[in-house]
Every structure is written in C-alpha cells, then in structure tokens.
Amino acid sequence: VTKTKIKLGTWGPQSGPAQFWGNVMVGIEAAVKKANAEGGINGRQIELIKRDDAYEPARTKLVVKELIERQGVFALVGGVGTPNGLAILPDVIANQIPWVSPSTGSTAFSQVKNGKLVSPTVFATYTNYENRIEVAAASRRQHPETLQGRCRVHQLLLRSRGSAGRHGRSQGVWQQSATRGESAARTHGNQPRVASLEAARVRRGSRRAVHRRQLRH
Incomplete structure (x- = not known):
C-alpha cells in the first residue's frame, strides 16, 4: 500500500479444462473498475494483478508466492477452487495476508476452534458445502x-x-x-x-x- 495505490492479487484458471471458472475474474475486474471510478479506497486507486494457475494446485502455490513476495500485494481476492485454496492456505496464514472471498465451499476457510477462526485473515463469503446440505435437508423435511x-x-x-x-x-x-x-x-x-x-x-x-x-x- 502506498499513498496513491493498493495492490491486490487474484488468480484463476485462464487456461486448461477448467478455464470457464476463470470468468470469476470478470466480476472482480468490474468491481475494481467501479471502485476506482468512484475515487478508489480513501483516495487510493486499486491495482489488480491477475495470474493464471490453470486450476493446478501446484501452480497455484507458485503464482500466489509470486504475488506475495515479488509483487508485494496487500491482499488476495477471489481465487478459484478448493484444492487450490487449501494448497496456499498455510502460506496465507503464515504471512498474515488478508484474503477476501475465496471461491470455495470448504469449511477449512471458515472453521472456528476455541472461539477463534482457524484462518483469521481469510474472509469467506461463499456458503460452505455442509450448510447447503443442511438447508436443503431441512427444507425437504418441512x-x-x-x-x-x-x-x-x-x-x-x-x-x-x-x-x-x-x-x-x-x-x-x-x-x-x-x-x-x-x-x-x-x-x-x-x-x-x-x-x-x-x-x-x-x-x-x-x-x-x-x-x-x-x-x-
């Protein structure tokens, strides 16, 4: 973060058999464009740095490492896939990098232990798989x-x-x-x-x- 700019990093499958999930980036880009047009965040413009991981967890680790260490992003946003997210979660927690809205329904990103979030810097907004099943089962019973x-x-x-x-x-x-x-x-x-x-x-x-x-x- 500088006086004029905030760097955010995102990634997703822009190539390979799962590249249709890469469309998640379109929404992120639209949100960033809108925020910048309205003056940014506290006067700072958002710079969004995108990377392609082809939906391969090993590659996800490499691109996220590059985003954090070389690009110096302040936070991560989005990112597609449960196996991909799990591959980088330890590094995100260790480096205390804020991560907003990972595209995965795994409870690993929203678990609570002893009254505290297991992933304190991860802000999950995606409904987890277990909750979806519970809601569907309750609705069917009623x-x-x-x-x-x-x-x-x-x-x-x-x-x-x-x-x-x-x-x-x-x-x-x-x-x-x-x-x-x-x-x-x-x-x-x-x-x-x-x-x-x-x-x-x-x-x-x-x-x-x-x-x-x-x-x-």
Whole structure:
C-alpha cells in the first residue's frame, strides 16, 4: 500500500479444462473498475494483478508466492477452487495476508476452534458445502410434497452432465423427466402422501432405466 495505490492479487484458471471458472475474474475486474471510478479506497486507486494457475494446485502455490513476495500485494481476492485454496492456505496464514472471498465451499476457510477462526485473515463469503446440505435437508423435511420433484430435478441434472459428456447427448431428456416428476409430486396438494410419493419414485426409477439404455445405444 502506498499513498496513491493498493495492490491486490487474484488468480484463476485462464487456461486448461477448467478455464470457464476463470470468468470469476470478470466480476472482480468490474468491481475494481467501479471502485476506482468512484475515487478508489480513501483516495487510493486499486491495482489488480491477475495470474493464471490453470486450476493446478501446484501452480497455484507458485503464482500466489509470486504475488506475495515479488509483487508485494496487500491482499488476495477471489481465487478459484478448493484444492487450490487449501494448497496456499498455510502460506496465507503464515504471512498474515488478508484474503477476501475465496471461491470455495470448504469449511477449512471458515472453521472456528476455541472461539477463534482457524484462518483469521481469510474472509469467506461463499456458503460452505455442509450448510447447503443442511438447508436443503431441512427444507425437504418441512415441504416434502413441493420439494420432492425439485430435488429430483437437481439430482437428474447433475447426473445428466456426466452422461452428456460421455455420450454427447442432450440434457433435455433428463430435464423433461424431472419436470414431469415435479408436477406429479405437486398434484397431491399440501398434505403428506407418502405412498403416492413412493409410487412416483418407482415410476421415475423405471423411466431413468429406460433413459440409461437409450444413452448406451
């Protein structure tokens, strides 16, 4: 930090098979541009230094080391990936570098031990995976009929991504099946219909089996 400038460092996959996650940088750049246009931070302009780690943890360690030691960044912002973040977390803590909003849902970045954050300089804003599961489970328990089909939509879409990659097929078949399942679950109103839901699950299971055979052929 100087009288006129604040250096921030960020990184992400700008190359390699996971480069689509590199779009996270677009949002960071937009935020920095807006802040600078409004006068910066306490009169200081933000200089954002970007690096490509190709989503490889070993490379992440190298680029972050360079950002901290050679570029002298005041803080890190963003950064994509759980394995990548875990690879540099010890160095970030050891050097007491502020790190804002790492793009990972791992609880390692928000753990509390003896009333203190394990990572005192890391400011996690990304909802961790465990909390997401707990919220989804609680919602499903409270609203089994209305969420039954919706949960199936997400499950089938997740599976279809793998199938589409292997077989080159569209996700449309899975989406149509999931939508029908959601509609069927909602026709029973707001009262619990365990038997009906079980029957609907059996029917959807049969349809999934047919879809799998179609994908294989």
